[in-house]
Amino acid sequence: MTILILGLLLFLGAHSVRIFAESWRTRMRARLGENGWKGVYSLVSIAGFALIVWGYGLARQAPVVVWVPPTGMRHLAALLTLFSFIFIAAAYVPRNGIKAKLHHPMVLGVKVWALAHLLANGNLADIVLFGAFLLWAVLDFRAARRRDRHTGAVYPAGTVSGTVVTAVAGIVAWAAFAFWLHAKLIGVHPFLV
Incomplete structure (x- = not known):
């Protein structure tokens, strides 16, 4: 540890x-x-x-088991990580409505990803890892919003095409990770009980 x-x-x-x-x-x-x-x-x-x-x-x-999450938490985590991937895509796709509205979608993506994994995992290492990332994301989002207010940051308006590309990119990346890469890289298949 x-x-x-x-x-x-x-x-x-x-x-x-x-x-x-x-x-x-x-x-x-x-x-x-x-x-x-x-x-x-x-x-x-x-x-x-x-x-x-x-x-x-x-x-x-x-592993040091702190709690055993109900099976339903894995399904909730899968749904939340879908949103996380879309938020992360929004950080990179130009002129999308998600970034225009949320301003810091990468940090929100990390926040949702960490929360999802905290809900679905109960080992001490998971709590330390995902809890640290969740705490960091909360603090970073707050600091970024404060900087925006201080500098008067203005984010460009999103377009429908930019938003659609963002959603599709996030969904495709999520599907590739959820159905293939997560098991290959981490050794855990999110959809097997």
């Missing part, structure tokens, strides 16, 4: 700089240059992600 926690601290710590230390981030970007900052940020993030994967894998070998 120590490796998982260390990975979470590195990965989410790097992704929390704008939440807790915006002025420090600005100074470091000026000192290191844009590419230097991105390089350090990327290295810390990759190291953290690798430790998360390794630590979570180790923790799953000796």
Whole structure:
């Protein structure tokens, strides 16, 4: 569990700089240059992600069961992750109505993904992993909305075509992950009981 926690601290710590230390981030970007900052940020993030994967894998070998979720929670989680994938797609597809309305769909996608997995999993490692991501997403969304208000950010209006492309991209990515990649990469098939 120590490796998982260390990975979470590195990965989410790097992704929390704008939440807790915006002025420090600005100074470091000026000192290191844009590419230097991105390089350090990327290295810390990759190291953290690798430790998360390794630590979570180790923790799953000796699971500590905290609670056993009802079977229905897996179905709810599958539905919630569908929305999560659509939100994440909305972060990248230009001029879609979802981003125009929600402003920070990537963070909302992470929030919904983490909540879905907390509902469907009751092992200690799952609670630590998904709980950490959910807490981070809540704090990051709040900080991003505060920055938007402070800067007077205006998001471009979405178009019907952009919104349709976003929904289709999210659904296709969700289906590929839910029916194939999740079992292949994580070792758990979301739809098998």
